[in-house]
Amino acid sequence: MTVLSLTIFLPLAAGLALAATPRLTGRTAVRAWIAVAALDLALVIAMWIGHDGGGLGYETRLRWIPSVRAGYHVGVDGLSLPLMAMTSVLFLCCAVYSLRLTHRVRAFAALFLFLQTVCLGLFAALDLLLFFVFFDLSIVGMYFVIAGWGHGDNARSALKFFLYTFFGSLVLLLGFIGLYLGSDPPTFDMVELTRAPPLDGSPGLAALVLLAIGIGLAVKTPAVPFHTWLPPAHTDAPAAGSAILAGVLLKMGTYGLVRIAMPMLPEAWRRYAGVFIVIGVVSVLYGALVALAQRNLKRLIAYTSVNHMGYIVLAVGAAGLARDAAAGRLAVTGAVTQMVSHGLITGALFLLSGVLYDRARTYDMDRFGGIAARAPLYAGLVAVAAFASLGLPGLSGFIAEFQIFAGTIGTGTATAAVAGALAVPGILITAALFLRVLHRAFLGPPGELTGGVGDVHPAELWAIVPLLALSLVIGVVPRFLLDVIEPASAAVLSLVSR
Numbered sequence: 001m002t003v004l005s006l007t008i009f010l011p012l013a014a015g016l017a018l019a020a021t022p023r024l025t026g027r028t029a030v031r032a033w034i035a036v037a038a039l040d041l042a043l044v045i046a047m048w049i050g051h052d053g054g055g056l057g058y059e060t061r062l063r064w065i066p067s068v069r070a071g072y073h074v075g076v077d078g079l080s081l082p083l084m085a086m087t088s089v090l091f092l093c094c095a096v097y098s099l100r101l102t103h104r105v106r107a108f109a110a111l112f113l114f115l116q117t118v119c120l121g122l123f124a125a126l127d128l129l130l131f132f133v134f135f136d137l138s139i140v141g142m143y144f145v146i147a148g149w150g151h152g153d154n155a156r157s158a159l160k161f162f163l164y165t166f167f168g169s170l171v172l173l174l175g176f177i178g179l180y181l182g183s184d185p186p187t188f189d190m191v192e193l194t195r196a197p198p199l200d201g202s203p204g205l206a207a208l209v210l211l212a213i214g215i216g217l218a219v220k221t222p223a224v225p226f227h228t229w230l231p232p233a234h235t236d237a238p239a240a241g242s243a244i245l246a247g248v249l250l251k252m253g254t255y256g257l258v259r260i261a262m263p264m265l266p267e268a269w270r271r272y273a274g275v276f277i278v279i280g281v282v283s284v285l286y287g288a289l290v291a292l293a294q295r296n297l298k299r300l301i302a303y304t305s306v307n308h309m310g311y312i313v314l315a316v317g318a319a320g321l322a323r324d325a326a327a328g329r330l331a332v333t334g335a336v337t338q339m340v341s342h343g344l345i346t347g348a349l350f351l352l353s354g355v356l357y358d359r360a361r362t363y364d365m366d367r368f369g370g371i372a373a374r375a376p377l378y379a380g381l382v383a384v385a386a387f388a389s390l391g392l393p394g395l396s397g398f399i400a401e402f403q404i405f406a407g408t409i410g411t412g413t414a415t416a417a418v419a420g421a422l423a424v425p426g427i428l429i430t431a432a433l434f435l436r437v438l439h440r441a442f443l444g445p446p447g448e449l450t451g452g453v454g455d456v457h458p459a460e461l462w463a464i465v466p467l468l469a470l471s472l473v474i475g476v477v478p479r480f481l482l483d484v485i486e487p488a489s490a491a492v493l494s495l496v497s498r
Helices: 003-019 026-050 080-100 105-124 128-149 154-182 190-195 203-220 230-236 239-249 251-264 266-271 273-292 297-321 325-360 376-389 396-409 414-423 425-442 458-476 479-496
Strands: 057-065 070-076
Touching: 003 026, 003 057, 003 070, 003 105, 026 057, 026 080, 026 105, 057 128, 070 080, 070 105, 070 128, 080 105, 080 239, 080 251, 080 325, 080 458, 080 479, 105 128, 105 239, 105 251, 128 154, 128 190, 128 230, 128 239, 128 251, 154 203, 154 230, 190 251, 203 251, 203 266, 203 273, 230 239, 230 297, 239 251, 239 297, 239 325, 251 266, 251 297, 251 325, 251 479, 266 273, 266 297, 266 479, 273 297, 273 414, 273 425, 297 325, 297 396, 297 414, 297 425, 297 479, 325 376, 325 396, 325 458, 325 479, 376 396, 376 425, 376 458, 396 414, 396 458, 414 425
Parallel strands: none
Antiparallel strands: 057 070
16 A cells, blocks of 8 residues: 555544444544544655655556546645645644543544545545545535534534535536546546546537536535535534534635646636636625624634635636736645645634634624633634734735735736736725624623633644644745645646646
8 A cells, every 4th residue: 555545544444443442432532533643644744755846646546447447546746735734734633622522522533534534535536536436425524523513503504514515516526427428538537637638629518517517616615606505514513523624625626626627628717717717706705795794703704714715716717817827827826825724724713713612602702802811822822813814924824815816916817907906805804804803802891701711721722723833834934835836836727728
């Protein structure tokens, strides 16, 4: 077994072992989960160090369903490796955060280990059918997380999440079948489909396939108007579940745009890039404005995810229209950097919201005030996460959004430039809404529930601080990340513009 396959399936093997050990205590199960997640992160770091930065690495190709030329084909490059690293970090932090969990702990740990395999497998998949299997399994795993450990109207929210995203996956499958039937010879292999894009010369069929793939991935992203499942799912999910849902699962949609839609349907992508630009701008502004109106902290963070994922859709759309290759590469690099940055920052924000719910059993910000006086460390962590999310220089959000705006406005087309200018107010609105949160809940006189809010526990601290520290590292010294992403971004743009 190669190191990549070991990295993918180690969490699944550990999860099965936990599920098969009924006498294991809850705390021991979480410690085992932490150990496995830490080992998996170490394997990803080893792959990062050993990756030469050019093309695919650690590639494995095995026969799976020969009759349709679908195989177990995995590998990593500058698009997938940063997302695998972010995934491993976030799952490890969620494991540490769960040290104080008391409700069906062994099953919870086993389910998250299963989800970790699914997420890592999707980012490493180089076969469309394998990608789809991992894509679908992520829906199943998160459904049980929300239904089994959520709160509020969690059963309804889990069902809505499952039905909505499962519909998206079925539409996505139709698009994959279209790519398969349009290739010669028919194949699901992503490397071959990228090398010889199917449906070139068939603009009508290519448009239909792009429509199916675009809808399927937009539901997962989620982009407006396919976002309505997200707020209730986040509001009623456990904190660790929300962190993984926003930090990792949403990236499956935008990653699919860069890995599949852009290079495999380059003519259609160039022709309809303006549609993605419009969707991106609408998502940026709508997500920020609706978040500004929220009184529920978790729903507010959920809508900021719509806003931040909109920047990614805007950037990849602008790259399809780019006349300046350097600006197009910068837009794609910014999109991938934003995926990593959003995963770290929003993961921290949802864990921080979980701390508040653990103390007061509500997310209603109107019932708090003056939290900073009672929990100064907690208030400081929330402030850092908020500033990172609004794109303050020195943190990863600034690096990502600067590249997105510079690349989008500099593409040399009026459509992209105007769209980039229209999206800039999204940053201002995001700043306003987070400053409003800090003013309403953390400053001023105490609220009715402030007395029950204590400062962070060690497990919570060790789960949240690494995410914010990584955001700071990327914001100050981003070169280690950009050196990995930029060659892959250039390769994607060369495929789109050929």
